Amino acid sequence: MAYDVVVIGSGPGGYVCAIKAAQLGLKVAVVEKNATFGGTCLNIGCIPSKALLHASEMLAEAQHSFDALGVEVGTPKMNLKKMMAHKDATVAANVNGVSFLFKKNKIESFQGIGKVLGAGKVGVTGADGKTQEIETKNIVIATGSDVAGIPGVNVEFDEKVIISSTGGLSLEKVPAHLVVVGGGVIGLELGSVWARLGAKVTVVEYLDTILGGMDGDVAKQFQRMLAKQGFEFKLGSKVTGVAKAKKGATVTFEPVKGGDTETIEADVVLVATGRRPYTDGLGLKEAGVEMDERGRVKTDGHLRTNVAGIYAIGDVVFGPMLAHKAEDEGVAVAEIIAGQAGHVNYDVIPGVVYTSPEVASVGKTEDELKKAGVAYKVGKFPFTANGRARAMLHTDGFVKVLADKDSDRVLGVHIVGFGAGEMIHEAAVLMEFGGSSEDLGRTCHAHPTMSEAVKEAALATFFKPIHM
Ligand SMILES: Cc1cc2nc3c(=O)[nH]c(=O)nc-3n(C[C@H](O)[C@H](O)[C@H](O)COP(=O)(O)OP(=O)(O)OC[C@H]3O[C@@H](n4cnc5c(N)ncnc54)[C@H](O)[C@@H]3O)c2cc1C
Numbered sequence: 001m002a003y004d005v006v007v008i009g010s011g012p013g014g015y016v017c018a019i020k021a022a023q024l025g026l027k028v029a030v031v032e033k034n035a036t037f038g039g040t041c042l043n044i045g046c047i048p049s050k051a052l053l054h055a056s057e058m059l060a061e062a063q064h065s066f067d068a069l070g071v072e073v074g075t076p077k078m079n080l081k082k083m084m085a086h087k088d089a090t091v092a093a094n095v096n097g098v099s100f101l102f103k104k105n106k107i108e109s110f111q112g113i114g115k116v117l118g119a120g121k122v123g124v125t126g127a128d129g130k131t132q133e134i135e136t137k138n139i140v141i142a143t144g145s146d147v148a149g150i151p152g153v154n155v156e157f158d159e160k161v162i163i164s165s166t167g168g169l170s171l172e173k174v175p176a177h178l179v180v181v182g183g184g185v186i187g188l189e190l191g192s193v194w195a196r197l198g199a200k201v202t203v204v205e206y207l208d209t210i211l212g213g214m215d216g217d218v219a220k221q222f223q224r225m226l227a228k229q230g231f232e233f234k235l236g237s238k239v240t241g242v243a244k245a246k247k248g249a250t251v252t253f254e255p256v257k258g259g260d261t262e263t264i265e266a267d268v269v270l271v272a273t274g275r276r277p278y279t280d281g282l283g284l285k286e287a288g289v290e291m292d293e294r295g296r297v298k299t300d301g302h303l304r305t306n307v308a309g310i311y312a313i314g315d316v317v318f319g320p321m322l323a324h325k326a327e328d329e330g331v332a333v334a335e336i337i338a339g340q341a342g343h344v345n346y347d348v349i350p351g352v353v354y355t356s357p358e359v360a361s362v363g364k365t366e367d368e369l370k371k372a373g374v375a376y377k378v379g380k381f382p383f384t385a386n387g388r389a390r391a392m393l394h395t396d397g398f399v400k401v402l403a404d405k406d407s408d409r410v411l412g413v414h415i416v417g418f419g420a421g422e423m424i425h426e427a428a429v430l431m432e433f434g435g436s437s438e439d440l441g442r443t444c445h446a447h448p449t450m451s452e453a454v455k456e457a458a459l460a461t462f463f464k465p466i467h468m
Helices: 012-023 039-044 046-064 082-103 185-196 215-226 323-337 365-371 387-392 420-433 435-441 452-462
Strands: 001-006 027-031 108-111 113-118 120-123 131-141 145-147 177-181 198-204 232-234 235-246 249-255 262-265 268-271 274-275 310-312 351-353 358-363 376-382 398-404 410-417
Touching: 001 323, 012 027, 012 039, 012 082, 012 274, 012 365, 027 131, 027 232, 027 262, 039 082, 039 177, 046 082, 046 185, 113 131, 131 323, 177 249, 177 262, 185 198, 185 268, 185 358, 198 262, 215 358, 215 365, 215 387, 215 398, 215 410, 232 365, 249 268, 249 365, 262 274, 268 310, 310 323, 358 420, 365 410, 376 452, 387 452, 410 420, 410 452, 420 435, 420 452, 435 452
Parallel strands: 001 027, 001 131, 027 108, 131 310, 177 198, 177 268, 198 232
Antiparallel strands: 113 120, 120 131, 145 274, 235 249, 249 262, 351 358, 358 410, 376 398, 398 410
16 A cells, blocks of 8 residues: 655654644654654653653752752652653653554554665565565655764773763663763763762863853853862863773873873763764665765755655754754655645754753854854843742853844844743744844743843843843
8 A cells, every 4th residue: 555655763753744744634654663653852862861850950959959948858869760760651651652643643653674665665674574565655764863983983882881872861870980971962961960860970072162062151151050060071182992991991082182191980981972864774875865974864955855755854864963853844844745835944943951050042152143244232141130040049040142233133042041941932932033132122021930031131132131
């Protein structure tokens, strides 16, 4: 039986695409090689990491803030087994939710490794080694990404002592010393989990800053906050070796600018140097689908590959490797296939680091505006001057609004602070509608809320904040 759409991969890109296509009346099938749906995000990414981040944050709150708030609970204790059980239950609820939605939307599924046999044909090889062929009018490649190692360094992951993010979600005990290679989002999030649970965390990062690509101001202040939480940073350091030792492992690195090699010992090494697009065994070369120099599937502005009827979305294509970007592309492709005008606005994709405090940003950074020669103005407001932040003892951080100097159109918003990941969306909505900092500054915000700091930063952009 021929389908309208066969989606290969059931991560947030693939499963959302399948649901949207089915909602639009198309006959849809999904091919997934894993035992559960939901891809990296639901199984070994966004969802399990947030379960552990939340649980460990609650422990840290109980340990460090309750007393000041006048709440006495005795000595809070970690129960790692229970924490992991909470994480596993959260994952199960989410992946089962996708199964339920597939059934509800009459989406058929094939378990096995999908291969593109050419336009209109997908092969699925099951665990028994047998391959069946499915015919379809359209194919959507949504095969996501996999852990990348360290360029030029042989890293042998055992997921116990030398671990990727996947191992970092399931350690059986808290390492005394965790060395994190890579000061990006995943390394800092998982580093935060284990630091709160008692590990000493050292981050070794190639660049001179953590969170490369984020606003420089934000990254600098955020690094200070993490240092206060006990993180140690070795920036501008190139890792040249990660090796298992008698007890634990060692990480060897040298200054990027040249200098002496250093070796540190770790109980566990988390390699969090990024992810690579995953197209292994997909048969794209044979099918004539073009890839770019970084191994991503090449697509045009409508997420079409060079082969008619084959589309690609999510981590396997150009753009930030984020679940919501994959989801939006999934929706857009479903709409395009159904003959509608699907579109993704890549200028307004928020990015959040779910640490404590959170870091969230949308739009351009100051560095990007400077590089592009755009004349801009800056408005900043600290949470120390926000009443709700004081009441909750969450005064770390600030909001920064960047607006075009002439038109006042908001070009970027960057927030470090408690709840930043929720607050960023008012900026995203504003930017989708081409709003100005005056629009934001004149919008009535409920009091007392952390979001008032967003309004004040906007006021600071075109005139003056009230509470400073
Ligand atoms: C620890 C961690 C935390 C993260 N936290 C966040 C976060 O908080 N927010 C955020 O936005 N992003 C986060 N991410 C990134 C996010 O998980 C990815 O951007 C997102 O999952 C990409 O979705 P996708 O659909 O493109 O691919 P994936 O989620 O990777 O899914 C691809 C699916 O395709 C399947 N597949 C691959 N090849 C085949 C084949 N040949 N046949 C059949 N099936 C195949 C895979 O098994 C997988 O299920 C995190 C990632 C990690 C690792």
